[in-house]
Amino acid sequence: MSRLADVLGVSGRRPPDVVDGTRRPAPLAFDVAARSAEIDHVTMRADRLARFRAELVSHDYGAALLSDPINIRYATGARNMTLWTMHAPGRYAFVPVDGPVVLFDFATSKHVNEGLETIDDVRDSVSSFFFLAGTRSAELGERWARDVIALTRAHAGSDRRLAVDRCEPWLARHLEAAGIALFDAQEPVELARAIKTPEELQCLRLSMEVCDVAVERIRGALQPGITENQLWAVLHETNIAHDGEWVECRLLASGPRTNPWFQECGNRVIEAGDLVGFDTDMVGPNGYLADISRTLLCPGRPVTAEQRRLYDIAQDQLLTNIELIRPEMTFREFGERAWPVPDEFLANRYMLMVHGVGMVDETPAITYAVDFADWGSDGCIEEGMVLSVESYIGEVGGREGVKLEEQVLVTASGGVPMSRSPLIDALEV
Numbered sequence: 001m002s003r004l005a006d007v008l009g010v011s012g013r014r015p016p017d018v019v020d021g022t023r024r025p026a027p028l029a030f031d032v033a034a035r036s037a038e039i040d041h042v043t044m045r046a047d048r049l050a051r052f053r054a055e056l057v058s059h060d061y062g063a064a065l066l067s068d069p070i071n072i073r074y075a076t077g078a079r080n081m082t083l084w085t086m087h088a089p090g091r092y093a094f095v096p097v098d099g100p101v102v103l104f105d106f107a108t109s110k111h112v113n114e115g116l117e118t119i120d121d122v123r124d125s126v127s128s129f130f131f132l133a134g135t136r137s138a139e140l141g142e143r144w145a146r147d148v149i150a151l152t153r154a155h156a157g158s159d160r161r162l163a164v165d166r167c168e169p170w171l172a173r174h175l176e177a178a179g180i181a182l183f184d185a186q187e188p189v190e191l192a193r194a195i196k197t198p199e200e201l202q203c204l205r206l207s208m209e210v211c212d213v214a215v216e217r218i219r220g221a222l223q224p225g226i227t228e229n230q231l232w233a234v235l236h237e238t239n240i241a242h243d244g245e246w247v248e249c250r251l252l253a254s255g256p257r258t259n260p261w262f263q264e265c266g267n268r269v270i271e272a273g274d275l276v277g278f279d280t281d282m283v284g285p286n287g288y289l290a291d292i293s294r295t296l297l298c299p300g301r302p303v304t305a306e307q308r309r310l311y312d313i314a315q316d317q318l319l320t321n322i323e324l325i326r327p328e329m330t331f332r333e334f335g336e337r338a339w340p341v342p343d344e345f346l347a348n349r350y351m352l353m354v355h356g357v358g359m360v361d362e363t364p365a366i367t368y369a370v371d372f373a374d375w376g377s378d379g380c381i382e383e384g385m386v387l388s389v390e391s392y393i394g395e396v397g398g399r400e401g402v403k404l405e406e407q408v409l410v411t412a413s414g415g416v417p418m419s420r421s422p423l424i425d426a427l428e429v
Contacts, residue, residue, distance in 0.1 A: 025237070025241065026217060026237065026238065026241065028241060028242060029209075029210075029213040029238075029242070030209070030213075030242075032206070032210065032242045032243045032285055033243065035206055035209075036206065036243065036285055036286060038202070039199050039202045039203060039206075039286070040199050041077070041199070041286075042117060043197075043199055044077075044197060044199035044200060044203070045076070045077040045116070045117070045118045046117075046118065047197040047199070048074050048075065048077075048192070048193075048197065048200075049075055049076065049095075049101070049118050051192040051193075051195070051197075052064070052074065052075045052095065052188065052189055052192040053095070053097055054192070055188035055189070055191050055192045056095075056097050056163060056188050057097055058188070059163070059183070059187070059188050060161060061097070061156075061161045061162065061163040061183060061185075061188065062096060062097055062152070062155070062156030062157035062159065062160065062161050062162065063094060063095060063096035063097060063099070063151070063152060063155055063156040063157075063162055063163070064094075064095045064096075064162070064163040064164070064165070064185045064188070064189070065092060065093070065094055065095075065148060065152075065162055065163070065164045065165075065167070065185070066092060066093045066095060066165050066185060066189070067089045067091070067092045067164075067165060067166040067167065068086075068165045068166050068186075069081075069082045069085045069086060069091065070082070070287075070359050070360060071165050071185070071186075071189050072091065072092070072093045072103070073287055073359065074189065074192070074193055074358075074359060075093060075095050075101075075118075075189070076093055076095070076101060076103060076113075076116065076118045076119050077113075077116050077118050077119075078093070078103050078105070078112075078113040078116055078118075078119060079112075079113070079287065080105060080106070080109055080112050080113065081109075082245065082246075082287075083246060088127075088129060088131060088132075089129060089166060089168075090106055090125050090127040090129065090132065091103075091104060091105050091106065091125055092104045092125065093119075094148065094151045094152075094155075096151075096155040096156060097156075097157075098155070099154070099155035100120035100121055100155070101118060101119050101120050101121075102119075102120065102121045102122075102123060102151060103119045103121070103122045103123070104122075104123050104124070104125035104126070104147070105122060105123075105124075105125055106124075106125055106127075107124040107125070110122050110123075110124070123147070126140055126143050126144040126147065127140065128140040128141040128143075128144050128168075128171065129168075138170075141168075141170060141171050141174065142174060144171060144174075145171060145174030145175060145178070148175060149174070149175060149178045149180065152175070152178075152180050153178075156180075159181070160179060160180045160181060161181050161183060162175065162180050162181065162182055162183070163182075163183045163184065163185035163188060164182050164183070164184070164185050165184070165185040165186050165189065167182070190362060190363040191363065193356075193358045193359065193362050193363070194356055194358075194362060194363050194364070194382070194385055195382060195384040195385060196358065196384055196385070196386055200288070200358070201386075201409065203285070203286040203287075203288040204288045204289070204290070204357070204358075204386055204409075204418065205418060206284070206285055206286070206288075207244070207282070207283075207284030207285055207286070207288045207289065207290040208284075208290045208292075208407065208418045208419055210238065210239060210242040210244055210282070210284045210285060210290065211239075211280050211282050211284065211290030211292065211419065211421075212419055212420050212421050213238055213242070214234065214235045214238035214239060214280070214282070215235075215280070215292070215294060215419075215421040216421070217234050217238055218231060218234050218235060218278070218296070219296060221234050222270070222276060222296055222298055222299070223298070223299060223300075224270065224271055224272040224298060224299070224300050225269060225270070226269070226270055227266075227267050227268060227269055227270065228252050228253065228254055228257075228265035228266055228267070228268050228270065228276075229265050229266060229267060231252060231265070231270065231276070231278075232250060232252040232265040232278070235247060235252075235278070235280060235282065239282050239283075239284055242284070242285060243284075243285040243286075244282060244283065244284040244285055245283045245284065245285075245287055246283050247280070247281055247282050247283070248281035248282075248283065248289075248360060248361075249264065249279065249281045250264035250265045251264060251265070251278060251279035251281060251293075251403075252264075252265040252276070252277070252278035252279075253265065253276070253277055253278075254268055254270040254271075254274045254275070254276045254277075254298070255268070255270070255271060255274035255275065255276075255399075255400065256399055256400065258275050258276075258277045258295075258394065258400045258401045258402070258403070259348070259394035259395075259398050259399065259400050259401035260348050260394060260396075260401065261277070261348070261350065261392045261394065261401060261403055265278075270298050271298065271300075272298055272299065272300025272301045273297070273298060273300060273301030273302075273303075273304070274297075274298045274400075275295055275296070275297060275298075275307055275310075275400045275401075275402065276295065276296045276297075276298055277293065277294070277295040277296075277401070277402065277403035278293065278294060278295075278403070279291070279292075279293040279403060279405060280292050280293070283359070283360065287359050288358065288359060289357050289358065289359060289360055289361070290407065290419075291357050291361070291388045291405065291407050292388070292405050292406055292407050292419045292421060293390070293403045293404050293405030294403075294404065294421060294422075294423070294426060295311065295314070295402045295403055295404060295426070295427070296426065296427070297427045303427050303428070306399075306400075307400065307402075307427065308427065310393050310394065310398075310400065310401065310402045311393075311402045311426075311427050313342070313345070313393045313402075314391045314392070314393040314402040314403070314404045315391075315404060315423070315424065315425075316339065317339045317341070317391040317393065317404075318389055318390075318391040318404045318405070318406055318423070319424075320338075320339040321334075321338050321339050321353060321354070321389050321391075322389050322406060322408055322414075322415045322417070323414070323415075324337055324338060324339075325354075325381060325387065325389075325408065325410060325414050325415035326381065326414055327380075327381055327382055327383040327410060327411075327412060328380055328381070328382075329380065329381045330378055330379065330380055330381075331364055331366045331367075331376070331377065331378050331379050331380070331381070332369075332372060332376065332378045334353070334354070334366055334381065335353065335366060335367060335368055335369040335372055335376065336369050338353055338368070338369070341368070344395050345393050345394065345395060346370075347396050348392065348394045348395065348396055348401065349368065349392060350390045350391065350392040350403075352365050352366060352367050352368070352371075352390065353366050353367065353368055353389065353390055354366040354387050354388065354389050354390065355387065355388055355390070356385060356386065356387055356388075357386045357387060357388050357407055358386065361388075363379075364377070364379055364381075364385075364387075365377070381410060382410065383410050383411060383412055384410065385409075385410040386407065386408070386409055386410070386418070387407070387408055387410060387415065388405055388406070388407045388408075389405065389406050389407075389408060389415070390404075390405050391403070391404045391405065392404075404423065406419065406423060407419060
């Protein structure tokens with residue numbers, strides 16, 4: 001009998017939720033379908049499209065061609081095989097400032113988004129990437145371009161300024177040869193996504209409620225003998241069972257694998273007294289992110305003085321920086337006034353202090369003051385943003401580290417945490 005089977009009271013190498021061949025999935029914590037139905041999705045889609053179009057206008061673009069599935073969903077509400085189309089770009093949407101929104105989708109799945117009021121026309125997409133096009137890629141690329149060129153000439157204004165988020169260079173050449181000026185669509189779409197509508201906030205809160213359930217289940221499942229992969233699977237199962245969609249990363253590590261950070265979960269067996277850190281990165285119901293990090297102590301041994309020291313420092317950084325958040329504060333000012341990382345932890349610091357949250361990680365990305373000259377970008381924290389505040393504390397060469405993160409809504413009076421998962425002194429919970 002394995003250590004895991006011994007701890008969980010099951011025989012052989014069956015998963016802990018399978019007994020006598022019968023799977024026992026964790027029950028739903030609440031009626032997620034009913035909660036989602038309370039959200040006015042029609043208004044949300046209309047408001048998102050309006051925000052995106054307003055940003056196109058402010059950048060003097062006549063239209064956008066979107067291929068990133070998350071951008072397509074933000075602007076139109078249309079979803080179809082999101083993860084697959086992140087690497088197989090066979091869907092795209094033409095969004096003019098004034099004119100018909102046209103979704104190009106796979107011919108056999110055009111019915112998936114029928115009835116969406118944000119879309120005026122659904123057409124067969126032309127897939128010119130090699131997997132589907134093979135040796136006819138050049139021919140299909142020309143066919144792809146003909147549709148885009150015709151729409152741009154008809155609906156993007158006389159100067160034909162087209163914002164594009166993702167386009168292969170050989171396809172872009174067709175557009176440029178037709179007199180179309182290409183610009184980066186990611187800037188206007190990110191700026192549109194930065195401020196959340198009331199319905200988006202409802203989606204974000206619902207996703208965080210699912211996330212909190214998952215964190216509590218992780219806490220309950222954490223025992224000596226479970227592997228990192230098995231523990232991470234609790235997050236994924238809870239999310240999917242509650243109508244969630246995917247988890248962006250596999251960031252769960254235990255014991256010596258917590259330092260340095262960014263080691264993805266694996267087959268390591270977690271031992272009593274190990275620190276276990278994880279970052280949820282959870283795209284939940286309706287496609288909205290719940291992004292918090294917690295560090296727990298595996299039961300069986302008391303917390304050590306060093307573990308407590310690391311946790312207290314990380315907690316101090318996180319709470320101090322949350323308290324600092326105010327609307328109209330610039331990113332640079334935040335970096336200059338933020339909690340100063342002690343020298344012994346500076347080399348292993350998290351890659352940034354704060355980032356935006358929406359459908360996934362979004363603008364802004366607020367750097368440490370020491371990194372600003374290299375890659376920092378300025379702007380203002382604004383009311384209605386949702387931000388994740390980050391902390392990682394671990395010395396170079398140290399055995400363990402502590403990862404904490406809190407997702408907050410920016411209000412007129414500051415940042416308000418969205419998660420109910422224990423954070424303060426959580427090693428004692």
